[in-house]
Amino acid sequence: METESVEYVKQTMEYSRKRAIRTKLVNFVINKIWKVPIFYSESRAEGISSVQSDTDFMFEADGIFTLSNEGQIGLKSDTSVVYVVMDTHEVHSGYTRIQIMEGDWNDLSEFASSGDGLRSLCKTFGNHNSKYLSNILVKQFWETRMKSVIPRQGLKNEISSHGPSTVIRYAADKDVVEVDTLICLRGEWPEVAKEWLERKRNFNWPTKELIEEIKAIGCNLVPIGHRLSHGKELELEWRISFSKAECLLIWSLNGTQTACIECMRLFFQVFISPKFPDLFSSYFIKTAMFWLIEETDSTFWQPLNILACLDRLLSKLITCVEEKCIQNFFIPKNNMLDAKAVESKELLDVLRIELTRHDVTGEEKWRMLIKEKLLQMDKNDIYYYHILINSLSVSRHFIYNSIRSSNIKDSKDMLMQGIQELKCCNDKDMFSDVCKQLQHELEAILSIVTFCESQSDSGTDRILSPNDTKWVEETLNKYTELSHSTGKLLLCTFYFYIERYQEALAITEDVQTRYTSQVVHYTFWNRSKTPRDDHYPQITPRPTLNETLKNYIALDVVLLPCLSRLFRATIQEKLYSRDALFIHPLFYAFFVRFHCFYRMQNAAECEAVLNKMQTFVAENMDVLKTTQDFNILHLGDSCHQLLKKHTESGNYFKKTIKSLLQKGEF
Structure with a gap:
């Protein structure tokens, strides 16, 4: 068991470190490239895995800052912020x-x-x-504002409320991931938590x-009142959140401490x-673990x-339950079990x-849980x-x-800024290989955007010379x-x-051939699946x-509005209504292959590809019900309409769309 304990701690720490870096990278991308004041919080962000990890996005309302007392206002000179x-009390x-x-x-606030x-x-x-901010009205504001801030994909009825959070149902390949989003205010360190700074x-x-x-x-202020409050008091209360502080505390733990939290959650x-x-x-x-450490x-x-x-951690938890008291780590006077002690004493x-x-x-x-966890940790790449x-x-x-604009110049500026930010990101405590991959991808897309810009300036009917396309082709070949x-x-x-x-056909053939059962989407x-060791060398x-x-x-293949001139009319229509499109790569290969044969006036091959598109959709129908790829049904239907011929495949797309719409699944 000693060997298993050491291996478990080692593996837990390795993955916890990676998850922490992922949090830093995602927050970096959201804030510096997407330029939205959101940070990734809770279990996944902290780097601790569990059977059902929380995924939260906290949106920090811009242009407003919370002070600990009224006397601080006169010391502030930033007129762009509402204090x-x-x-x-x-x-x-x-x-x-x-x-x-x-x-x-x-009022220059959010x-x-x-x-x-x-007001x-x-x-x-x-x-x-005196006037106080209503948590109810702010949450209502966020439910409307969020739709223009958070990228969404998935089901028709994909937004719901849960406590202070607005829940988005995001697409996955086999299920639906629920992500809590909530609006919050930034604030300085509160006076009620002064003891934590000075604690012996x-x-x-x-x-x-x-x-x-x-x-x-x-700290942050979250729009939710205490469970034992009532009426207007409940509406005007905000919870003081230390999510960012807790992330830093978790990241400071050693492997054994991190493994303890993970294993206890699993227990x-x-x-x-x-x-x-x-x-x-x-x-x-x-919280109990923080006190214990x-x-x-x-x-x-x-x-x-x-x-x-x-x-020892379990003993501490038993004591907490027995005393019906878990003190908040930053504000000990806040007994986080007091409401449950009233509502669920027995x-x-x-x-x-x-x-x-x-x-x-x-x-x-503990031995059983550790062994089970180690069995789940495969070794494949x-x-x-x-x-x-x-x-x-x-x-x-x-x-x-973030590149939502169909304006080519605006998109170029965003791409260049993103590339520059990622170059700087390489020097920070983040995944340098991932940053380089993102950088190269943006450079490849920038080359096509620049090409489209040159075509717009020169007119759409100009005949292209090899020099017009050579530099774009070279950049894309590297990618x-x-x-x-x-x-x-x-x-x-x-x-x-x-x-x-x-x-183009040669590439689609290569993608289809290499898309084996080992490929993970x-x-x-x-x-699309969890890779197991017996599937990989x-x-x-x-x-x-x-x-x-x-x-x-x-x-996913990403189709951007600024590149709409490259795509067929059906895709252009979708881009104008949905910003960017994310399409399964194998289906997109079929789609381009169909249009190549259509341009070459090869109806037989078009029909053969349409059959493959139908097979793909039929085999993935359960997946499609949970993803944004409802679009591929429309793309398949558009191909069928181009043939101007009734086929079994074409009718399949039309009937499937009609059936899903009637069921209200989209």
């Missing part, structure tokens, strides 16, 4: 009201577009009729340097949560000692008995690089959703060596546009990320 003030610990100051000030702006989102409260610590965790870094990033998900759903949050486990000598947290570490007593029963069984439960590939897939989605099919299909699109149909968040030394991408990873 509001925390009011924690007679509010549950860990919560605050947000007071809007009287006077003549310009909320300026809402009616009368920030229209307020309610009066107290003896002096015997074991130097967190370090003084980390404490100062956390103080500097401040609860397997043994406890099925019996006590929604009673004990994984956030409570993390702060109270314990660092020499205790060693890989060989992980079973004892888990026992259940907490039963939970304590259940936890104690597991506690006396000894270390065997795709599994090893999954977090990097996922970072690439997610980053591509956000980058291309084809960096991915399985995406780069090739970009070159294929270019060949189709300049009427080099045989070369990544689309935004998820992948074990090569030593391990291939690079680029070699793995080239051999096994198929990313």
